[in-house]
Every structure is written in structure tokens, then in C-alpha cells.
Amino acid sequence: MDLLVDVVGGGLLLFGAAFALIGGIGLIRLPDFYTRIHGAGITDTLGAGLILSGLMFEAGVSIVTIKLLLILLFLWLTSPTATHALANSALETGLKPRLADGEEAASTP
Amino acid sequence: MIFAVAMGAVLVTMGLALVRAAKGPTIFDRILALNMFGTKTVLLIAVMGFLTGRPDYLDLALVYALMNFIGVIGVLRFSKYGHFADPDRKDVA
Amino acid sequence: MKYLIGLMIALTGTWVLWSWHFTTALLSYGLASCVVVLLIARRMRVVDREGAPIDLLPVLVTYLPWLFWEIAKANVDVARIVLHPRMPISPRLIEVRATQKHDLGRVIYANSITLTPGTVTIDTEGDLITVHALTQGAADGVLSGEMDRRVSRLGSQS
Numbered sequence: 001m002d003l004l005v006d007v008v009g010g011g012l013l014l015f016g017a018a019f020a021l022i023g024g025i026g027l028i029r030l031p032d033f034y035t036r037i038h039g040a041g042i043t044d045t046l047g048a049g050l051i052l053s054g055l056m057f058e059a060g061v062s063i064v065t066i067k068l069l070l071i072l073l074f075l076w077l078t079s080p081t082a083t084h085a086l087a088n089s090a091l092e093t094g095l096k097p098r099l100a101d102g103e104e105a106a107s108t109p
Numbered sequence: 110m111i112f113a114v115a116m117g118a119v120l121v122t123m124g125l126a127l128v129r130a131a132k133g134p135t136i137f138d139r140i141l142a143l144n145m146f147g148t149k150t151v152l153l154i155a156v157m158g159f160l161t162g163r164p165d166y167l168d169l170a171l172v173y174a175l176m177n178f179i180g181v182i183g184v185l186r187f188s189k190y191g192h193f194a195d196p197d198r199k200d201v202a
Numbered sequence: 203m204k205y206l207i208g209l210m211i212a213l214t215g216t217w218v219l220w221s222w223h224f225t226t227a228l229l230s231y232g233l234a235s236c237v238v239v240l241l242i243a244r245r246m247r248v249v250d251r252e253g254a255p256i257d258l259l260p261v262l263v264t265y266l267p268w269l270f271w272e273i274a275k276a277n278v279d280v281a282r283i284v285l286h287p288r289m290p291i292s293p294r295l296i297e298v299r300a301t302q303k304h305d306l307g308r309v310i311y312a313n314s315i316t317l318t319p320g321t322v323t324i325d326t327e328g329d330l331i332t333v334h335a336l337t338q339g340a341a342d343g344v345l346s347g348e349m350d351r352r353v354s355r356l357g358s359q360s
Contacts (some may be wrong), residue, residue: 010111013204017118018282020149024125025283027145033137038280040145041319043122046277051115051152052224057160063222064164071171075148078178080145080316087324089185090137091342097334100292168220
């Protein structure tokens with residue numbers, strides 16, 4: 001049983017670390033600011049989520065687990081707010097996103 | 110062992126964020142990198158608490174998450190207005 | 203009144219969880235600081251459905267698991283694109299109408315879009331939401347309007 005918990009927790013932790021790393025690579029590789037936001041989004045959502053979930057498994061049922069859950073909730077509440085504030089100020093400052101094939105904005109009827 | 114590997118990955122990610130912060134080219138790229146660096150710091154502190162067997166570190170992680178969020182919003186406001194005053198209130202500026 | 207009580211429960215709960223010491227002195231400090239925060243929040247007039255959305259808690263139970271699953275799927279998509287040698291991105295801007303009646307619902311919708319990798323809300327004006335999507339697939343996901351319908355259902359149940 002302990003072994004199972006360790007394996008699941010460790011697996012989550014490693015997957016989370018991998019996603020964090022992929023997000024970092026995206027931050028470097030993607031071509032312009034608006035696309036880089038999506039790269040940072042990977043680390044903020046699944047990277048943080050999996051790492052903290054892995055730690056929760058390792059901690060077992062204790063106050064530590066609840067604290068980890070609260071940190072995760074807090075991160076998931078604040079990260080879209082910060083991201084939107086950032087993207088919106090970039091847009092208002094006049095930074096133009098680079099779009100595919102110079103297409104016009106599509107919209108729902 | 111696993112904790113050390115995860116910590117290494119987080120540290121490398123923080124390094125990548127620093128590279129983006131140094132390269133820019135716009136101020137928003139730098140703030141984005143800063144935000145990501147901060148989130149990774151929260152994770153780093155949390156993992157480090159487990160690595161050293163001291164879960165008390167989690168309290169620091171939460172405080173860092175709070176400061177990171179407020180810091181990013183603060184920097185954004187500053188880069189937009191050039192000061193921290195409320196743009197709608199003339200009596201305090 | 204119920205928002206005030208809900209906020210008080212949330213604040214004292216947070217204090218107890220993070221302190222996890224049960225001496226009279228620490229608990230009374232906690233109670234005092236919670237009351238001060240409540241008074242300040244009331245003076246700022248933020249203790250209402252928006253500031254302490256406790257009626258949303260029960261309906262979030264069905265929404266959040268769905269959102270997490272969507273986030274996980276979107277993460278894998280974006281991760282594959284980032285690691286792909288040619289990086290097949292086709293960024294585009296789309297505009298969608300939010301059908302939620304209240305600002306709170308729109309905030310939940312816009313934040314859900316941002317939280318899902320591959321799509322970021324970059325502007326909101328009234329009920330018009332401008333979204334930056336990394337790929338056509340991510341854009342189609344928002345245009346299909348499923349998330350919008352689910353968030354609208356949240357609001358109508360509370």
C-alpha cells in the first residue's frame with residue numbers, strides 16, 4: 001500500500017516536473033508574446049497541479065495535504081487573473097499579436 | 110530522490126524563465142517570465158520542504174504565492190501609469 | 203447577512219488551517235484579525251454575492267472536475283505543439299459572446315478560458331470576450347460554446 005502511494009505520488013511529481021519543463025521550453029521557443037502566454041500557462045496549470053498533487057500523495061492524510069490543496073487553489077485562482085491583466089495591458093499598450101496568414105478575427109453570430 | 114529530480118526540473122524551468130526575462134524583447138515578456146519564475150519558486154519551496162523533511166516550508170510557499178501575485182499586479186500598474194496612485198482619484202495623487 | 207457569515211467562516215477556517223495551534227492566545231488573535239478584516243470588507247462594501255460567492259460552492263462541485271479534465275486535455279495539446287520540431291501554431295483572435303447574466307458568471311467564464319492553456323482572454327467589453335488562441339483547434343473549442351453553457355448553468359442554479 002505504501003509502495004503504491006509512493007509510486008503514484010512520485011509519478012505525479014515527475015509528470016508535473018516534465019510539464020513545468022515543457023512550459024519553460026515553450027516560453028523560450030514560441031515566437032511572440034501572446035503565444036508565450038500559452039507556454040507559461042502549461043507550467044501554471046498542469047505543472048503546478050501535478051507537482052502539488054504528487055506532494056499531497058506523499059504527505060498522506062494530514063494538515064500538510066490541506067495546506068498543499070489551499071496553495072494549489074490559490075495558484076489556480078490568481079494565475080488567470082495575473083495572465084489576463086498582463087495580456088490586457090499588452091493589448092492596450094498597442095502590442096499587436098502575430099496571427100496566422102494575416103486572418104481577420106472570427107466571431108460567433 | 111524523486112524530490113531532488115523534481116527540484117532540478119523546477120530549477121531548470123526557472124533558469125529558462127530567467128533567459129526569457131533577460132532576452133525580452135518587450136516589457137510584457139519580462140513580466141510574464143517574472144510571473145512564471147514566481148510560481149516556480151512556490152513549487153520549489155514546497156518540494157524543498159519535503160526534500161528536507163520540514164513541511165513548515167509550505168507556509169513560506171503560500172506567502173510567496175501571495176507576494177508574487179500582488180507583485181505582478183503592482184508592476185503591471187506601475188508600467189501602465191508610472192505611479193501607484195488610483196487613476197480616478199485626483200485628491201491623493 | 204449570509205455573505206457576512208460565509209466570509210467569517212472562510213476567514214476563521216483559513217486562520218485555523220494555517221496556524222494549526224490551538225492555544226487561547228493564538229485563537230483569540232485569529233478571531234480578532236478576522237473581525238477586523240470583516241469590518242474593513244464591509245466598509246469597502248465588497249461583502250455581497252461577488253465578494254463572497256458562497257452560493258456558488260455547491261454547483262462548483264460539478265463544474266470544477268469538468269474544467270480540470272478540459273485543462274488536462276488542453277495541456278497535452280499545447281505541450282505536444284511546443285515539443286513538435288516545426289511548432290505547428292496558427293495563432294488567431296476570436297470574439298465570443300458570453301451568455302451569463304451577471305459579471306460574476308462572466309468572470310468565471312473568462313478566467314476558465316484563460317486557465318485553459320491554448321486560449322487566453324485578452325479583452326472583455328460588456329458581454330463580448332476577445333480570446334487569443336494558439337491553434338485553430340483551441341479556437342474551435344471556445345467557439346463551440348460548451349464552456350459558456352456550463353458556466354451559464356452555474357449561475358442559473360444559484
